[in-house]
Amino acid sequence: MLDKTGVPTDSLVRSRFPDTSFLVKPKAILECYEDISCNPCATNCPFKAITIADGLNSQPVLNPELCTGCGICIYSCPGLAISVVQIVEDKARFKIPYEFLPIPNSGEVWSGLNRTGERICDASIINVTDSKRQDKTVVVTVDVDKKYLYEFITIKVQK
Ligand code: SF4
Ligand code: SF4
Numbered sequence: 001m002l003d004k005t006g007v008p009t010d011s012l013v014r015s016r017f018p019d020t021s022f023l024v025k026p027k028a029i030l031e032c033y034e035d036i037s038c039n040p041c042a043t044n045c046p047f048k049a050i051t052i053a054d055g056l057n058s059q060p061v062l063n064p065e066l067c068t069g070c071g072i073c074i075y076s077c078p079g080l081a082i083s084v085v086q087i088v089e090d091k092a093r094f095k096i097p098y099e100f101l102p103i104p105n106s107g108e109v110w111s112g113l114n115r116t117g118e119r120i121c122d123a124s125i126i127n128v129t130d131s132k133r134q135d136k137t138v139v140v141t142v143d144v145d146k147k148y149l150y151e152f153i154t155i156k157v158q159k
Pocket of ligand 1: 027028044045046047048049050062066067068069070071072073074084
C-alpha cells in the first residue's frame with residue numbers, strides 16, 4: 001500500500017509506536033518508511049535514543065527507554081517524519097512539525113487529519129514553538145481524542 005499510495009498501512013503505522021505503557025511520558029514516533037541515506041534524527045538526539053543499523057542507510061529505530069520526548073528530532077528531520085506523543089487522560093497529546101501558513105495559535109481548535117488527508121476530529125492547539133534553532137519548522141502541540149492515536153497525523157485550519 002505504501003508503494004502504491006504513499007499511505008502506510010495501519011499495521012505499519014502501529015509498528016512505529018512504542019507500547020502504550022511508555023506513552024504516559026512523551027515518546028518520539030519515527031514514521032520513516034524508506035531505506036534512504038539520512039541520519040540527522042539519530043545524530044541530533046542528545047540521548048542516543050535513535051539508532052540506524054548501518055549508520056545511514058536503514059530506517060531509524062527508537063529506544064523508548066532512552067527517549068525523553070524532548071522533541072529535537074521533530075525539527076531535525078528534513079522529511080517531517082517525526083512526531084512526539086503522550087497520552088494525557090483521554091487525550092493523545094502530539095507535538096508535530098508544521099511548515100504551512102497560517103501558523104496556529106494556542107487556544108484555537110483546528111481540524112485533525114488522517115494520513116489520507118481526511119478530517120477525523122477536532123484538534124485543540126496547546127502550544128506553538130518557532131525558535132531560531134528550529135530553522136522555520138514550527139512545532140505544534142495539539143490534543144486529539146486518544147481514540148485517534150494511530151490515525152491522527154496533522155492539522156488543518158477550520159474554515
Ligand atoms: S524526542 Fe528527544 S530524546 Fe526522543 S528521540 Fe527525539 S531527540 Fe531523542
Ligand atoms: S531524519 Fe527523518 S527522514 Fe532522515 S532517517 Fe531520520 S526520520 Fe528518516
